[in-house]
Amino acid sequence: xxxxxxxxxxxxxxxxxxxxxxxxxxxxxxxxxxxxxxxxxxxxxxxxxxxxxxxxxxxxxxxxxxxxxxxxxxxxxxxxxxxxxxxxxxxxxxxxxxxxxxxxxxxxxxxxxxxxxxxxxxxxxxxxxxxxxxxxxxxxxxxxxxxxxxxxxxxxxxxxxxxxxxxxxxxxxxxxxxxxxxxxxxxxxxxxxxxxxxxxxxxxxxxxxxxxxxxxxxxxxxxxxxxxxxxxxxxxxxxxxxxxxxxxxxxxxxxxxxxxxxxxxxxxxxxxxxxxxxxxxxxxxxxxxxxxxxxxxxxxxxxxxxxxxxxxxxxxxxxxxxxxxxxxxxxxxxxxxxxxxxxxxxxxxxxxxxxxxxxxxxxxxxxxxxxxxxxxxxxxxxxxxxxxxxxxxxxxxxxxxxxxxxxxxxxxxxxxxxxxxxxxxxxxxxxxxxxxxxxxxxxxxxxxxxxxxxxxxxxxxxxxxxxxxxxxxxxxxxxxxxxxxxxxxxxxxxxxxxxxxxxxxxxxxxxxxxxxxxxxxxxxxxxxxxxxxxxxxxxxxxxxxxxxxxxxxxxxxxxxxxxxxxxxxxxxxxxxxxxxxxxxxxxxxxxxxxxxxxxxx
Numbered sequence: 120x121x122x123x124x125x126x127x128x129x130x131x132x133x134x135x136x137x138x139x140x141x142x143x144x145x146x147x148x149x150x151x152x153x154x155x156x157x158x159x160x161x162x163x164x165x166x167x168x169x170x171x172x173x174x175x176x177x178x179x180x181x182x183x184x185x186x187x188x189x190x191x192x193x194x195x196x197x198x199x200x201x202x203x204x205x206x207x208x209x210x211x212x213x214x215x216x217x218x219x220x221x222x223x224x225x226x227x228x229x230x231x232x233x234x235x236x237x238x239x240x241x242x243x244x245x246x247x248x249x250x251x252x253x254x255x256x257x258x259x260x261x262x263x264x265x266x267x268x269x270x271x272x273x274x275x276x277x278x279x280x281x282x283x284x285x286x287x288x289x290x291x292x293x294x295x296x297x298x299x300x301x302x303x304x305x306x307x308x309x310x311x312x313x314x315x316x317x318x319x320x321x322x323x324x325x326x327x328x329x330x331x332x333x334x335x336x337x338x339x340x341x342x343x344x345x346x347x348x349x350x351x352x353x354x355x356x357x358x359x360x361x362x363x364x365x366x367x368x369x370x371x372x373x374x375x376x377x378x379x380x381x382x383x384x385x386x387x388x389x390x391x392x393x394x395x396x397x398x399x400x401x402x403x404x405x406x407x408x409x410x411x412x413x414x415x416x417x418x419x420x421x422x423x424x425x426x427x428x429x430x431x432x433x434x435x436x437x438x439x440x441x442x443x444x445x446x447x448x449x450x451x452x453x454x455x456x457x458x459x460x461x462x463x464x465x466x467x468x469x470x471x472x473x474x475x476x477x478x479x480x481x482x483x484x485x486x487x488x489x490x491x492x493x494x495x496x497x498x499x500x501x502x503x504x505x506x507x508x509x510x511x512x513x514x515x516x517x518x519x520x521x522x523x524x525x526x527x528x529x530x531x532x533x534x535x536x537x538x539x540x541x542x543x544x545x546x547x548x549x550x551x552x553x554x555x556x557x558x559x560x561x562x563x564x565x566x567x568x569x570x571x572x573x574x575x576x577x578x579x580x581x582x583x584x585x586x587x588x589x590x591x592x593x594x595x596x597x598x599x600x601x602x603x604x605x606x607x608x609x610x611x612x613x614x615x616x617x618x619x620x621x622x623x624x625x626x627x628x629x630x631x632x633x634x635x636x637x638x639x640x641x642x643x644x645x646x647x648x649x650x651x652x653x654x655x656x657x658x659x660x661x662x663x664x665x666x667x668x669x670x671x672x673x674x675x676x677x678x679x680x681x682x683x684x685x686x687x688x689x690x691x692x693x694x695x696x697x698x699x700x701x702x703x704x705x706x707x708x709x710x711x712x713x714x715x716x717x718x719x720x
Contacts (some may be wrong), residue, residue, distance in 0.1 A: 127433050136310075139533045140403065145537065150360050162327060163316065167690075169669050178386065180566075183466060194427050202214060202216075202217040203217050203221070203247055203248075203250065203251040203254075203719045204247075204254075204621055205709070206254040206257075206258065207254060207255060207258045207298065208258060211294070211297070211499075214251070215297055215301055217244065217251070218248065218251050218255075218301050218305075219301075219304075221247060221248045221249070221251065222304055222305060234563065235680045237408065239315035240707060248305060251301075252301075252305055252307045254303055255298050255301050255302050255307075255310075255620075256297055256307070256309055256310065258303065259295060259299065259302070259310050259313060260313050261292055262291050262298070263283075263291075263295060263314065263317045264317065265291070266288060266291040267286075267287065267289050267317050267321070269365050272487065275294060279361075280360065280364065280365070281361055281364070281365035282365070282370055283365055283368045283372065284367075284368070286321075286365055286369050287369060291351045292369070292373060293374045295314075295381060296372065296374075298310065298375055299314075299373055299378070300375070301376075303378060304352065304676060308334040308378075309381045310380055311374070311378060311385065311674035312385065314370070314373065314374075314382045314386065315382055315383075316383030316386075318366055318369070318370075318386040319385075319386045319387075319389060319390075321366070322359065322362050322363060322366055322386060322387050322390045323389060323390050323393070324354065324362075324391075325358035325359045325361070325362040325390070326355040326358070326359060326390060326393055326394070327351045327354060327355050329347065329348055329351035329352070329355075329397070330348075330351055330352050330355040330393055330394060330397040344403055345407075345409065345413055346412075346413055347412060347655055348397065348400070348401055348413075349401055349414075349416060349417050350416075351612065352397050352398055352401070352417060352420075353396070353416060353417060353420040355394065355397075356394060356420050356421065356424050357420070357424070359390055359391075359394060359637055360427050360428055362595040363383075363387050363390070363391075363427075363428065364427050364428075364430065364431050366383060366386060366387065366431075367379075367383045367387075367430070367431040367432075367433075369492065369659060370382045370383035370386070376434070377434060377435060379434070380434025380435065380436040381434075381436040383431070383434075383436075383437065384432075384434070384436040384437040384440060387431070387432075387437075387440065387716075388440060391440045391443065391444065392440075392443070394444075395443050395444065395447050398417060398421075398447050398450075398486050399447070399450065400412070400449065400533055401413060402414070402450050402451060402454045406454075406457065406458045406461045406462075407458070407462075408458075408462045408465075408486065408490040410458045410492050410494070411455055411458045411459045411462060411492035411493075412494050412496075414451050414452075414454055415455050415497060415500060415503050415504065416459060417451055418448065418451040418452055418455065418503045419497050419503060421444065421447065421448050421451065422448065422499070422503075423424055425444065425445075425448070428441070428444060429441065432444065433480070434446075451515045452503060452504070452506070455503065455504060456504060459494070459504065459535075462490065462537075462539075463538065463539050464540055464546075466487065466539065466542040466543050466546045466581070467542055467545065467546055468546070469481070469543075469546035469550060470545070471549075471550075473553045473554075474550045474551060474553070474554060474559070474560075474563045475563075476657065476658060477562075477657055477658050477659045477660045478559050478562035478563040478566060478658045478660075479566055480566055480567055480570045480661060481547060481563075481567055482568045483543065483546060483547070484543060484547065484570055484571055485570070485574075487540075487543050487571075488570075488571065488574040488575070488578070490579075491536065491539065491578075491580070491581055492578050492580045492581060494561065495532075495536075495580040495581060496580050500532065501528040501529055501531070501532040502528060504528075504532070504535075505527075505528040505532065505715075506528065507621055533587075534590070534596065534668040536581065536585055536587050537585070537587065540575075540585060540588050543571065543653070544568070544571075544592070547563070547564060547567045547568075548564065550563070551563045551564050551571075556606075556654075557602070557606040558602075558603050558606035558607040558655075560602075560606075561599045561600070561602035561603035561606060562599075562658055562660065564595075564599045564664070565596055565599035565603065565660075566659070566660060566661065566662070566665075567629035568592055568595055568596050568599065569596045569662050569665055570661070570662070571592075572589050572592060572596065575588070575589055576589060583586050585602065586612055596665070600665070600668070600669060600672070603669070604673070604676070607651055607655070608651075608673060608676070608677050610647065611647050611648070611677065611681075612676070612677060612680055613641075614640050614643055614644055614647075614684075615680045615681050615683070616638075616680055616684075628669055633693070634693040635692075636691040636692065637688050637691065637700075638693060638694060638700060640684075640688075641688070641700035641701070642700065644681075644684075644703075645700070645702050645703065648703055648708065648711075651716075652711055652715060652716075655716050655717065656718050658717050658719075659715070659718075660717045666717050669717070670713055670716065670717075673716075674709055674712060674713075677708075678705050678708060678709060681703075681705060681708065682705050685701070685705070689701065
């Protein structure tokens with residue numbers, strides 16, 4: 120207990136001592152606070168003067184800098200005169216640096232025209248810069264002329280991209296770029312026109328004469344001219360696309376945006392316009408079946424070229440050229456549709472024409488199959504004819520969008536082919552009806568349907584499209600073959616098959632009457648055979664298999680009946696001159712049919 124009391128007493132003494140120390144510290148702090156306040160009052164005027172002096176020093180420093188800048192700009196024209204007048208050939212780096220300094224000086228004094236001597240400096244520096252721009256322009260033209268000749272011999276492999284170094288080596292490209300930057304910075308755009316004029320001829324050189332010519336193809340006679348023009352146009356488009364892609368890279372290497380698009384647009388404008396004009400002349404030409412194939416071929420070529428051309432024609436300045444090509448794509452597709460519809464309607468008008476006298480394949484049949492094969496030779500025929508007319512155009516992005524790949528296009532294509540073949544058959548049937556001879560009518564229809572069926576089956580382009588039509592119409596070939604036999608040989612079969620009751624037995628008919636009937640029957644058969652021989656030796660069946668089957672049918676169906684006819688009446692004394700009536704033996708008719716019938720080539 121005594122130890123705890125002692126510790127408590129010691130702790131109390133310590134706290135008392137600590138409290139006295141705290142009071143002494145508070146007194147010291149209050150003393151220092153008073154002194155610091157006095158010191159702050161004494162230093163405040165000095166601080167204010169220091170801030171004023173610092174601000175004055177900054178103002179003087181800025182004034183010195185501005186004065187130095189003014190003096191430098193004032194001296195720019197005089198100090199850079201010799202370097203500028205020496206031109207870029209003397210020392211290109213120094214020349215471009217001097218032109219940059221002149222530009223800076225002109226910009227400075229244009230901003231501070233209130234300065235003394237600013238107008239005088241502007242006049243001097245402006246005059247010197249104009250001289251520098253003239254020298255830059257001359258050098259630009261010279262470098263461009265010296266280094267553009269390499270493009271004149273461009274004939275690298277067909278379809279291969281053109282290397283920009285073939286158009287112009289790298290060193291002159293760099294020099295032209297610096298000259299162009301100097302001129303364009305000063306507002307001189309003559310370098311763009313010089314570039315366009317120099318490169319324009321090389322782009323135009325890619326076009327064949329048929330495309331670059333202003334002659335209107337619609338004024339020239341004959342579909343072969345249009346077909347040749349279309350082929351030349353396609354070749355020209357390929358070559359121009361390759362050339363234009365390389366020329367755009369060259370423009371990009373020399374000019375910064377947006378001047379690169381302007382320069383290329385001016386260089387390529389005439390070539391693009393020539394391509395569009397030549398294609399439009401084909402579009403506006405008279406509608407013929409051959410024209411459909413030309414238009415689909417041209418549309419296919421343009422469709423393939425647009426992805427490359429959209430890169431070459433990027434930029435606001437070249438947008439009109441791009442829109443012209445897009446519009447052309449729509450025109451080609453629309454006119455192909457219209458020409459095909461016109462071709463389809465023309466088949467119905469074929470019914471007013473008489474068939475060929477030999478019953479052979481009508482020109483309209485062979486022509487129709489040729490047109491269809493040409494039109495559908497390309498896998499994209501359905502897309503070109505039945506895709507949306509606005510496909511390929513993106514007005515918001517300016518990028519190429521391929522034509523639709525709509526599955527319904529294949530159905531429409533199949534329907535159209537079937538419809539055209541039906542129109543062809545209807546036209547042929549109408550022509551056949553103009554024949555006065557039913558046998559020739561049947562031969563004509565048999566030949567033409569057989570031709571169309573064989574042509575469709577043997578066509579890689581049409582085989583899959585016309586299979587249903589072929590299956591439906593194949594039986595008609597044999598049907599018309601049967602109609603021919605009935606029209607030509609059935610009347611004689613009826614004559615040789617008849618055996619009147621009591622003929623030759625002396626009871627039903629008197630012998631004199633019997634002899635007259637026999638003579639009439641031989642006379643009729645002889646006359647019919649003679650007529651058939653004279654007529655049908657001028658007819659034709661181009662298909663050898665079909666021709667042989669017709670001849671075999673005649674020999675197997677008519678000759679046995681005729682043989683029985685001869686055997687029944689040859690031994691009867693129906694005439695004093697039987698050789699007059701027994702003119703044709705079975706072997707004679709067989710030889711006549713095999714060698715003379717359908718002999719026309």
